[in-house]
């Protein structure tokens with residue numbers, strides 16, 4: 548039997564999320580079993596520990612799942628949300644230009660070793676601009692999904708209001724993590740520091756954070772991907788633009804893109820009568836992807852809850868129109 552002290556230490560380290568101490572306590576238990584001549588149980592414990600270590604280090608986190616940090620990383624976890632997206636570019640509707648730019652970024656990332664052997668570096672600093680609901684956050688997720696690496700979402704406005712006066716130190720912490728933890732680092736709502744006409748917040752602080760961001764992104768040599776996303780490109784400080792490898796615009800969808808979105812969202816269902824998706828799409832012009840997808844979901848939900856066998860195209864049309872109001 549393991550000594551009570553060892554079990555206490557095991558439970559305590561679990562409670563404190565101290566992974567290293569957890570494993571070292573577990574190893575001590577295995578060792579003391581071995582010393583007592585319990586060879587089989589000692590061996591079994593050792594292989595369980597090895598297995599657990601492997602799983603933990605490979606562990607990539609599910610979306611929305613709590614992420615466990617060792618104490619050193621815990622400070623970082625206050626600043627970011629982490630998850631492992633499963634989506635890829637194929638899950639998005641994108642115009643050809645954006646698609647080819649993103650595809651190239653992913654390709655260069657996949658072949659980054661070859662590029663580096665030729666003293667070239669892959670593209671990895673992207674600025675995404677455009678109205679809400681058009682795929683900026685989703686792009687960060689899709690790139691991470693394609694490369695099998697996690698997304699670290701940095702909420703700059705949160706950092707600035709929560710750590711007033713300390714934001715630069717916090718920002719540094721995030722940039723310091725980039726070489727060690729390869730991920731897509733998404734600076735969402737980037738206008739909260741990138742904007743030269745920031746209202747409400749301490750202007751001096753915003754300027755200092757922006758300058759610090761500019762210095763950090765310029766210096767960064769990691770193989771992580773840095774994405775800044777903003778709904779307010781007009782207000783961005785001009786000094787920012789040349790720090791990025793690609794600046795990509797995300798406009799609201801065209802009729803063709805809306806039609807494609809409608810088709811994808813309804814592909815698993817029958818319609819009551821053959822729908823004219825092009826016509827419906829024309830009427831929906833001006834809506835963003837997020838609104839269009841929600842209108843489709845509402846139509847599907849209605850069909851399911853009212854026990855109907857097919858989707859109503861006129862209801863789909865109505866639901867889309869409602870989003871315009």
Ligand SMILES: Nc1ncnc2c1ncn2[C@@H]1O[C@H](COP(=O)(O)OP(=O)(O)O)[C@@H](O)[C@H]1O
Nearest residue numbers: 638639640678679680681682683684685836837
């Ligand atoms: N280009 C797109 N293709 C497919 N779905 C999209 C696209 N853009 C947005 N969506 C849908 O809208 C939701 C919100 O999009 P998001 O990427 O968060 O927008 P943004 O970050 O530009 O405000 C996504 O989760 C997705 O369901």
Ligand SMILES: [Mg+2]
Nearest residue numbers: 683684735776
């Ligand atoms: Mg977003």
